[in-house]
Amino acid sequence: MAHSSTAHAHEHAHDHGPQGILKYIWSTDHKIIGMQYMFTGMFMALIGGFMAYTFRMQLAFPGADIPLFGVVSPGEYNALVTNHGSIMIFWVAMPVLIAAFGNYLIPLMIGADDMVFPRLNRLSYQIFLLSAILIIASQFVPGGGFGGAWTSYPPLSANPAYNLTGLGATMWLLAVALEFVAFLLGGINFIVTLMNARAPGMRAYDIPIVVWMIVIASILFMLSVGPLMAGAVMLLFDQTLGTGFFDPGTGGDPILWQHLFWFFGHPEVYVVLLPALGFVAEIITVFSRKKLFGYKTVLYTAVATAILSFFVWAHHQFVAGIDPRMANVFTVTTLLISIPIAEVLFVIIATLYRGSITLTVPMLWALAFVAEFLIGGVTGIFLGASGADIYFHDTYFVLAHFHYTFFPIAIIGTFAAVTMWFPKMFGRMMNEKLGRIHFWLTVTAFNFIFIPLFILGTAGQHRRIYDYNHFPQLATEGLQDLRIVATTATVVLLLSQVLFLFNFFHSLFKGEKAPDNPWKSNTLEWTTSSPPPHGNWPPDAMPNVYRGPYEYSVEGREDDYWPQNQPA
Numbered sequence: 049m050a051h052s053s054t055a056h057a058h059e060h061a062h063d064h065g066p067q068g069i070l071k072y073i074w075s076t077d078h079k080i081i082g083m084q085y086m087f088t089g090m091f092m093a094l095i096g097g098f099m100a101y102t103f104r105m106q107l108a109f110p111g112a113d114i115p116l117f118g119v120v121s122p123g124e125y126n127a128l129v130t131n132h133g134s135i136m137i138f139w140v141a142m143p144v145l146i147a148a149f150g151n152y153l154i155p156l157m158i159g160a161d162d163m164v165f166p167r168l169n170r171l172s173y174q175i176f177l178l179s180a181i182l183i184i185a186s187q188f189v190p191g192g193g194f195g196g197a198w199t200s201y202p203p204l205s206a207n208p209a210y211n212l213t214g215l216g217a218t219m220w221l222l223a224v225a226l227e228f229v230a231f232l233l234g235g236i237n238f239i240v241t242l243m244n245a246r247a248p249g250m251r252a253y254d255i256p257i258v259v260w261m262i263v264i265a266s267i268l269f270m271l272s273v274g275p276l277m278a279g280a281v282m283l284l285f286d287q288t289l290g291t292g293f294f295d296p297g298t299g300g301d302p303i304l305w306q307h308l309f310w311f312f313g314h315p316e317v318y319v320v321l322l323p324a325l326g327f328v329a330e331i332i333t334v335f336s337r338k339k340l341f342g343y344k345t346v347l348y349t350a351v352a353t354a355i356l357s358f359f360v361w362a363h364h365q366f367v368a369g370i371d372p373r374m375a376n377v378f379t380v381t382t383l384l385i386s387i388p389i390a391e392v393l394f395v396i397i398a399t400l401y402r403g404s405i406t407l408t409v410p411m412l413w414a415l416a417f418v419a420e421f422l423i424g425g426v427t428g429i430f431l432g433a434s435g436a437d438i439y440f441h442d443t444y445f446v447l448a449h450f451h452y453t454f455f456p457i458a459i460i461g462t463f464a465a466v467t468m469w470f471p472k473m474f475g476r477m478m479n480e481k482l483g484r485i486h487f488w489l490t491v492t493a494f495n496f497i498f499i500p501l502f503i504l505g506t507a508g509q510h511r512r513i514y515d516y517n518h519f520p521q522l523a524t525e526g527l528q529d530l531r532i533v534a535t536t537a538t539v540v541l542l543l544s545q546v547l548f549l550f551n552f553f554h555s556l557f558k559g560e561k562a563p564d565n566p567w568k569s570n571t572l573e574w575t576t577s578s579p580p581p582h583g584n585w586p587p588d589a590m591p592n593v594y595r596g597p598y599e600y601s602v603e604g605r606e607d608d609y610w611p612q613n614q615p616a
């Protein structure tokens with residue numbers, strides 16, 4: 049260890065922990081914790097993707113002996129769809145979009161040497177890792193993984209008579225609860241860091257939009273998760289202690305769970321959407337060489353979306369027997385929330401207008417986000433209208449809509465961010481050509497999976513059915529072919545990720561060396577070396593945005609850019 053205490057002005061903030069290989073496990077450095085979240089999220093994505101492969105194969109070729117898995121039983125089918133959803137949301141989207149990039153980017157983008165609570169940060173990752181181990185282990189206990197869907201609706205999930213409340217279900221609930229604890233701890237850290245650790249001179253409107261988006265998402269998560277935490281404990285008691293909160297057989301109310309779940313579940317969509325929108329906005333400004341059209345618009349609409357998202361949850365209960373007058377109210381709030389999101393997309397498109405656009409790989413991902421998410425947003429209007437939803441409810445239309453919002457957020461948004469900040473994280477460039485092939489294969493395959501599912505849903509095919517050919521009334525001619533198209537595209541999508549993994553790990557060791565600022569961007573993280581040193585900048589060269597608005601303008605960039613630092 050070659051440092052003296054005098055050289056480290058930030059030593060009061062955190063310890064340096066172990067060195068060598070252990071530093072990657074016990075580090076309190078926000079960059080390493082960010083990478084821990086990223087690698088864990090990538091690993092979990094492989095598991096979630098494998099689950100999708102397995103149940104899509106079952107849907108296309110019911111009862112077949114599936115390579116790498118074998119024959120899928122009905123119980124296993126339920127466990128696979130349940131855990132695919134749970135893992136992709138809680139162990140892929142959340143850790144990668146919020147925790148990995150929040151941890152990595154927030155201190156670097158606001159000019160801090162680390163998070164304010166580095167040990168809390170480490171604890172947050174360790175709890176998250178424990179929850180990930182628990183959800184994986186739950187697949188292998190007697191009775192198998194939980195099969196009550198990621199929404200875990202009672203009475204199926206509450207009454208032991210349905211065989212869905214075994215050890216797998218308990219472990220699933222505990223894993224989700226632990227994951228929430230991890231993100232609560234992380235969220236506290238993000239908020240306090242943004243409040244207290246900004247570079248001198250950085251005011252509210254100087255903060256990069258992506259940092260705002262991650263922090264607003266963290267606040268939204270913290271405010272929405274409470275009722276579900278309480279609900280999860282009550283459901284755990286129903287499963288294990290024989291209480292009757294949610295099971296009508298014991299006097300409970302299953303709809304109560306739906307309220308508690310969706311009070312969290314709908315804001316959760318925005319919890320993952322906002323960071324993705326932040327990455328996209330940031331990438332689009334960099335590669336159009338323009339400042340964000342309407343920085344404050346994006347900021348205020350994000351806040352408006354977050355607030356509105358607390359008043360839309362009952363659109364999930366249009367057919368669950370809520371008062372039809374309430375259905376009207378929730379139809380209106382649901383349609384209203386599309387306005388701020390449309391506004392953000394407009395800002396992004398307006399930023400492109402007359403920009404000097406370079407189609408780098410991160411830019412391709414950012415543009416694909418806009419195109420694909422738009423389809424998700426527009427199909428949401430059908431489902432938000434209570435009349436149409438009575439027909440579409442629980443069909444493949446819902447599933448396709450959901451994936452047209454969630455895939456752009458979790459997968460396209462992640463690839464945009466990874467390809468954008470890879471040079472900063474690892475000091476090397478990714479391969480451009482491989483990146484492009486991977487991009488086109490992934491986006492094309494994605495559309496070939498979910499456009500057929502829109503058609504299936506419109507034809508009235510319900511989701512969560514193990515074998516459609518088993519029911520004569522569901523086995524409509526031609527629809528099976530669409531399932532085979534979707535499954536083939538799933539296999540193509542998953543196989544093309546090999547290209548990404550190869551590009552990622554090959555570039556990690558053999559990629560071309562990255563300069564400090566390869567994209568000619570002008571947020572603060574690009575003013576330090578690639579990768580940044582421990583403490584992010586040399587202690588005597590911490591960023592100070594007082595020094596004038598144009599200090600950070602970089603070569604090739606219009607000098608009036610720096611949107612976060614307009615002259616007073």
Ligand SMILES: [Cu+2]
Binds near residue numbers: 314360
């Ligand atoms: Cu919703």
